[in-house]
Amino acid sequence: MAGYHALPLELLAEEFAKLPGIGLKSAQRLAYSIISRPEEDVERFANALLSAKRDIHYCPCCQNLTEMELCSVCADEERDHSLICVVESPKDVTALERTGEYTGVYHVLHGLISPIDGITPDKLRIRELLARLQDGKVREVIMATNPTVEGDATAMYLAQLLEPLKVKVTRLAFGLPVGGSLEYADEVTLFKALENRTAM
Amino acid sequence: MAGYHALPLELLAEEFAKLPGIGLKSAQRLAYSIISRPEEDVERFANALLSAKRDIHYCPCCQNLTEMELCSVCADEERDHSLICVVESPKDVTALERTGEYTGVYHVLHGLISPIDGITPDKLRIRELLARLQDGKVREVIMATNPTVEGDATAMYLAQLLEPLKVKVTRLAFGLPVGGSLEYADEVTLFKALENRTAM
Numbered sequence: 001m002a003g004y005h006a007l008p009l010e011l012l013a014e015e016f017a018k019l020p021g022i023g024l025k026s027a028q029r030l031a032y033s034i035i036s037r038p039e040e041d042v043e044r045f046a047n048a049l050l051s052a053k054r055d056i057h058y059c060p061c062c063q064n065l066t067e068m069e070l071c072s073v074c075a076d077e078e079r080d081h082s083l084i085c086v087v088e089s090p091k092d093v094t095a096l097e098r099t100g101e102y103t104g105v106y107h108v109l110h111g112l113i114s115p116i117d118g119i120t121p122d123k124l125r126i127r128e129l130l131a132r133l134q135d136g137k138v139r140e141v142i143m144a145t146n147p148t149v150e151g152d153a154t155a156m157y158l159a160q161l162l163e164p165l166k167v168k169v170t171r172l173a174f175g176l177p178v179g180g181s182l183e184y185a186d187e188v189t190l191f192k193a194l195e196n197r198t199a200m
Numbered sequence: 201m202a203g204y205h206a207l208p209l210e211l212l213a214e215e216f217a218k219l220p221g222i223g224l225k226s227a228q229r230l231a232y233s234i235i236s237r238p239e240e241d242v243e244r245f246a247n248a249l250l251s252a253k254r255d256i257h258y259c260p261c262c263q264n265l266t267e268m269e270l271c272s273v274c275a276d277e278e279r280d281h282s283l284i285c286v287v288e289s290p291k292d293v294t295a296l297e298r299t300g301e302y303t304g305v306y307h308v309l310h311g312l313i314s315p316i317d318g319i320t321p322d323k324l325r326i327r328e329l330l331a332r333l334q335d336g337k338v339r340e341v342i343m344a345t346n347p348t349v350e351g352d353a354t355a356m357y358l359a360q361l362l363e364p365l366k367v368k369v370t371r372l373a374f375g376l377p378v379g380g381s382l383e384y385a386d387e388v389t390l391f392k393a394l395e396n397r398t399a400m
Contacts, residue, residue, distance in 0.1 A: 012252040046246035052212040053242040
């Protein structure tokens with residue numbers, strides 16, 4: 001009598017519960033919501049799942065996710081291929097692209113150095129970054145990892161690694177977020193904002 | 201340059217965003233999480249979606265969701281088929297089954313009367329409930345709709361409708377939730393708890 005549920009519904013809820021941040025209760029709610037949707041809707045969802053997994057691979061150049069041979073940024077000849085922005089994950093590329101201001105290309109590390117989690121430099125796409133710098137055509141590498149311990153450590157590690165290659169290495173500016181307030185800024189951010197003050 | 205994303209990933213995120221309570225940001229996070237999972241995992245997810253939609257239908261007797269001809273409760277001869285518990289949705293059946301104490305059968309209305317949302321009695325599975333009562337073998341109908349305006353209205357409507365059938369109609373008890381505290385109970389709950397006090 002225990003655990004009364006239609007079996008396919010239970011299996012679907014289990015699948016939803018495997019997603020990050022979805023608990024068992026939410027998973028059941030999501031599973032029920034599927035039942036009440038038209039069949040072609042559910043088919044579209046199932047196909048989107050399979051297509052995302054099967055058709056997406058890493059861009060051989062920048063390591064970002066793409067369904068094409070080369071990702072749309074790397075394939076774009078209008079962009080400045082001598083400027084590489086190094087980011088942790090594909091989501092960061094999306095965030096930077098939203099600014100609409102960056103005209104260079106990217107390199108996605110797929111992680112940050114974090115020995116405590118067992119993520120050593122050889123687990124990141126660093127070899128691929130070095131390979132892109134061999135022909136000497138790149139003039140600047142921007143470290144756009146997050147301003148966290150891991151992000152800073154990774155940026156520092158890469159900066160040292162790139163030193164012999166004589167390429168300019170820069171880091172994103174830290175300071176007050178636009179729309180933020182001095183009152184609520186933490187000490188480190190405020191210190192960085194003071195340190196990096198610019199002429200008006 | 202705007203909206204840079206691999207297309208299949210974008211389509212998958214759109215599908216996730218159609219689920220109840222999942223915003224665009226979460227949907228993107230979920231879509232990314234799919235990419236990093238093994239292909240057989242994603243196939244199992246896609247199949248679970250399709251199977252839940254295709255194989256599940258309403259039990260012809262109690263209207264609960266099932267993948268079998270008759271749901272497991274209605275098909276169980278050990279259960280008391282003369283006792284019907286009327287609930288709003290299949291989730292309520294699961295909740296009641298978890299108690300492990302109820303030995304009767306169910307009837308799922310698939311909604312509550314709510315004229316403001318356009319849900320009139322003819323949109324609920326009331327005809328099916330009346331049909332189950334025709335042979336006079338049912339001795340009691342328990343109204344187990346939620347203690348809300350709509351739940352109470354639906355229970356009241358059904359009680360009136362069943363009156364000529366001379367079947368005993370009862371309602372779930374209202375009172376303090378077990379583990380709750382007087383201090384935080386709302387006035388109506390406390391009033392109901394007082395009103396329905398039992399001898400010790």
